Amino acid sequence: MKKSILIILITAISLITYGFNFSLRMDNNMNNIKSFQGFTFKVTHDFKGFNFLGELNAYNDDKYNLSGLENAFYEGYYFYMKNGGVSIDFDNYKLRFGRLQHYDIVDSPYSLYISSKGLSSVIIDFNYEDESFFYETRYIELNRQSQLGYKDRGANFKTYGIKFGNFRFAYEESAVYVNTAFDIEYFLNVIPNFFVQYVNISSGKPWYHGYNANSIIGFMLDYKNENLYYYGQILVDDINANRILDPEAYQNPDKIAWSFGGKIKTKYGAFGLYSAGSTKYTFQPSGNGTNKYYGYTYYPDVDINGKTIPNEENYIGYYNGENNIAFMATYENKIQNMNINGSFEYVISGSKSPANPWGEYTTWTEGGQGTKFLDDKILEHKYDFNLKVDYPFYGLKIFNSMNLRYTKNKLELVDTSESDNYDMKMFKPSNKDEFYYNFNIGAEYRF
Numbered sequence: 001m002k003k004s005i006l007i008i009l010i011t012a013i014s015l016i017t018y019g020f021n022f023s024l025r026m027d028n029n030m031n032n033i034k035s036f037q038g039f040t041f042k043v044t045h046d047f048k049g050f051n052f053l054g055e056l057n058a059y060n061d062d063k064y065n066l067s068g069l070e071n072a073f074y075e076g077y078y079f080y081m082k083n084g085g086v087s088i089d090f091d092n093y094k095l096r097f098g099r100l101q102h103y104d105i106v107d108s109p110y111s112l113y114i115s116s117k118g119l120s121s122v123i124i125d126f127n128y129e130d131e132s133f134f135y136e137t138r139y140i141e142l143n144r145q146s147q148l149g150y151k152d153r154g155a156n157f158k159t160y161g162i163k164f165g166n167f168r169f170a171y172e173e174s175a176v177y178v179n180t181a182f183d184i185e186y187f188l189n190v191i192p193n194f195f196v197q198y199v200n201i202s203s204g205k206p207w208y209h210g211y212n213a214n215s216i217i218g219f220m221l222d223y224k225n226e227n228l229y230y231y232g233q234i235l236v237d238d239i240n241a242n243r244i245l246d247p248e249a250y251q252n253p254d255k256i257a258w259s260f261g262g263k264i265k266t267k268y269g270a271f272g273l274y275s276a277g278s279t280k281y282t283f284q285p286s287g288n289g290t291n292k293y294y295g296y297t298y299y300p301d302v303d304i305n306g307k308t309i310p311n312e313e314n315y316i317g318y319y320n321g322e323n324n325i326a327f328m329a330t331y332e333n334k335i336q337n338m339n340i341n342g343s344f345e346y347v348i349s350g351s352k353s354p355a356n357p358w359g360e361y362t363t364w365t366e367g368g369q370g371t372k373f374l375d376d377k378i379l380e381h382k383y384d385f386n387l388k389v390d391y392p393f394y395g396l397k398i399f400n401s402m403n404l405r406y407t408k409n410k411l412e413l414v415d416t417s418e419s420d421n422y423d424m425k426m427f428k429p430s431n432k433d434e435f436y437y438n439f440n441i442g443a444e445y446r447f
Contacts (some may be wrong), residue, residue: 007053015045016446016447017040017044017444017445018039019444019446020037020038020040020442020444021040023288023440025437026224032188034443038057038060038062039077040057040059041056042054042055042212048091049090049091050087050088051088051331053086055072056080057080058079060081064078064304065304081099083098083101084098091305093126094125094128096123096127099121100118100120100121101119102114104116104117104317105170106220106231108260109274109327109330110259111234111259111318111394112257112258113174113317114317115265121292121298122140123138123139125139133161133163134161134162134168135160135161135190138187139155141182144181148304150299150300151300154174155177156187157173158172158173158192158193158238161220166224167222168220170438171219171443172217173192173218173272174193174215174317175197175216175283176296178211179212183213192217193213194215194217197212214237214294214296217234217251218234227265230262232258233259234258235257235278236256236258237255239256240252240253250365253280254294256280256282257276258278258444260274260275260442261275261276270331270333272331273328274330275325275327275328278324279373281364281372282323283295283296283322285300287390295355297312297314298314302314302355302426303413303425304356308413311352314373320347322352323373324374325347325348325374326345328345329343330342338389338390338391339388342387342388348372348379348382349382350375350376351376351425351428353416356416359426376428378409378430380407380409383405383406383407384404385405386403395445396443396445397444398443401438402438403437404436404437408433409433410429410430411430412428412430
């Protein structure tokens with residue numbers, strides 16, 4: 001019965017949009033070329049501000065160690081729900097809810113608070129905007145009743161902004177909380193998250209609930225006209241106030257990230273140039289010891305059944321994470337009905353630990369005083385080229401993409417070395433180099 005329902009569901013969805021893609025990938029060994037396939041079933045409906053979106057994907061890209069049902073029944077394929085939700089547009093008010101891809105308010109590949117990779121999560125998003133003011137509050141589900149033993153976790157992203165001419169200026173903030181997957185007050189209360197946290201976790205009051213959180217704050221400024229867009233964005237998790245208040249005391253590390261850049265439209269296409277970076281520890285969990293729950297990540301771990309969770313699929317915000325500096329050039333153009341998108345990225349990275357508060361150390365004092373930034377003996381250097389082209393062909397939408405990446409001193413997942421108390425791992429530059437190639441061709445047909 002369950003099998004029949006699944007077949008009927010997939011058939012119904014495929015009557016709207018059906019896609020297929022084929023991928024050839026190679027890394028390290030020139031003779032080690034693997035092929036993978038993917039299928040997409042999508043249904044959409046738009047009517048007077050109401051949008052219904054469902055998108056189900058099936059892949060066999062060997063990303064996870066499948067067992068049981070997936071491996072036996074689906075022949076190595078696993079299902080991924082990229083989108084499944086509803087959006088309602090009331091002109092000044094917009095509401096989105098469901099499992100949906102979501103983004104930051106800046107138009108950049110290096111957005112800091114919400115990843116530009118368009119990762120999917122269960123969200124509830126309310127947005128208001130008029131001629132001079134805008135406000136957004138977004139709930140993001142992280143862990144709920146995890147079968148892997150993770151504690152329930154959730155996050156909330158808020159933006160308060162003003163508009164003047166072609167400029168926007170905004171205060172942005174996020175909070176990650178633990179022991180509940182959804183704290184309704186972080187979503188509904190218009191007071192900034194820091195005060196919501198401070199008031200509600202202070203004991204001795206009847207509304208004390210004990211859902212502690214880690215908050216990050218910052219600002220953005222951008223400008224947009226018909227042919228030009230540029231922006232600047234900063235994120236702060238912790239600032240070393242002792243440099244002013246008590247210069248002779250211990251100097252704790254600054255935990256900050258920054259991003260800036262823009263693009264210009266010309267008759268030859270749109271050209272973009274961007275840069276971003278982050279100091280060490282910025283997106284890691286807060287606290288000492290094995291307090292590993294408050295990291296700015298979707299999962300409080302970096303390894304699942306022997307498979308590494310890629311950083312760009314784990315960080316809620318800036319996908320390169322902490323302890324790096326990055327540069328990217330982009331190009332976009334439309335020639336007749338053909339869309340072209342390309343980018344070249346160069347990233348220098350040191351060690352990073354999305355799951356451990358202080359990397360290989362157990363306390364924030366062990367690593368030495370002051371801010372840490374790219375001070376590893378060995379650093380990773382990554383060169384990444386991407387090109388995507390799509391065009392119509394006899395009723396089909398054909399898309400081709402290519403990814404060439406060379407990584408020197410590639411980050412590897414290793415055990416932490418300084419404490420027997422850690423069962424978590426971290427990423428450190430190695431002596432290994434890697435060449436990666438991926439060619440993808442696919443087609444989509446809308447009925």
